[in-house]
Amino acid sequence: MAAIELKNITKVYRDAKRKRDLLAIDDVSLSVGNNEFLCLLGSSGCGKSTLLNMIAGFETPTKGSVTVGGKPVDGPGADRGMVFQQANLMPWLPVWENVAFHLRLKGWRKADRRAAAQEYIDMVGLQGFENHFPAELSGGMSQRVGIARALLLNPQVILMDEPFAALDAQTKMDMQEELVAIWQKQRCTIVFVTHSVDEALVLGTQVAVLTSRPGRVRELIGLDLPRPRDITSPRFNDHKRHILNLIREEGLQQRQQVAAA
Amino acid sequence: MTALSKSWERAVVPLFILVAWEIVSRSGLFPVALLPPPSAVLHSWGDWVFGYDETTQANSGRWLADALSSATRVAAGYAIAAVSGVLLGIAIGWWRWVERTIEPTIQMLRPVPPVSWIPLAIIWxxxxxKPAIFLVFLGAFFPILMNTIHGVKTADRNLIRAASMMGATEQQLLRHVVFPAALPSIFAGLRIGIGAAWMLTVTAEMVAVKSGLGYVLWDSYYFLRYDLVLAAMASIGLLGFATDGLIKLLMSAALHWQRASTLQSREG
Structure with a gap:
């Protein structure tokens, strides 16, 4: 059974000011198998974050259904871990309390929370920063806390909304490598939203190239490149060229549509 | 910079004012009874506190009792205002229907000066x-309420999303996310509120109560004891300063996490 099923998702936004409907997502169907690493690739405004938010339960589709582990999504919940573009840490809690926030909600005792958090703090390489506060962390470290916090839920699926977009190039590469290592070790399913072709190709087992306005799946590409992925290899660049061509065609079509209208 | 030179910095302005005042007062520009010099005020204040030579007559040695009765009223009214202001503020900030049903009434009551409640307070x-506590409550309640509402409304939505993704119920969101996120604002309200609380205790004591620093102040005015009036004013100022310091202490303990990211941490 697929970990995540998106069936015929359509999303229409009502533009109240102009009194018309805006078709944001048009009939998207995607099926993500267990242990897959799906990258949703598209330009801004293509609805990739909206799709992710539907799996998270923050938004509901106008038509179609979303199921995670066979159960329809009816709101946010701890069976899915989410890592946001900004780390969204509680600034009043130290790193370990942020990682163990879920256990705080479940009413665990402090000593137990502390012990449980340590495993995940070690996993993302934040030993020595357990008692730091979010304001004392760099962007990369904050995202590590966010990832550890999502992992502690031990979720079937982890949803990531451009988590590395605000990081510098070097930090981004390190984080991508570590994320792949964690994904291989934890054997979870990841849906990762990005606008970077390179990032999608470095991380994913599958890349869904989305068109913009309305959002549709232009092509679903399976990647069987060996890991760690060599971004200079000919096969990597074949995929990259292919995807860039898709994106270019899309842009061209859109401009023609705008010109015709 | 050493701690000693820092406390010296704090003392410069008050010392300058005191010295200038002493000089003006002794220069004979005004009658001494109308503007007693700080030395005379200090002398009377000393007798009010310790009762050494009865220059303050009936008030001699009664300061602690007066200060305590004022402080008790402040504490009682302020505590009620703090608890109700924070709870109601969170409710108004969080639930739209509470905002719709309660806020208009509150916004109509807010501009009514607490002092204008004195006649009703005395009848009731x-x-x-009790009337003094009621007035203190009125004075402290609105700033605490308004700041709490503001704190809740400006709480980072993304933190709420993150917490609900971790399975937080509404009650848990309020307790573990919204309340701590609003705490800086709440403390701003608490600090404004404590100033209002002292103002209104003293006002109430002038009119509706027969004890406390405000009562001594007003009573001394009738007997033309401006030295005692000034001593009472200084006492109120000092106690207000001390209680604000207490709240600041509480605040820096509760908001220690802010230190790395705000201007509070700036040295110099």
Missing amino acids: FGIAN
């Missing part, structure tokens, strides 16, 4: 502690 509660 008589002449004793």
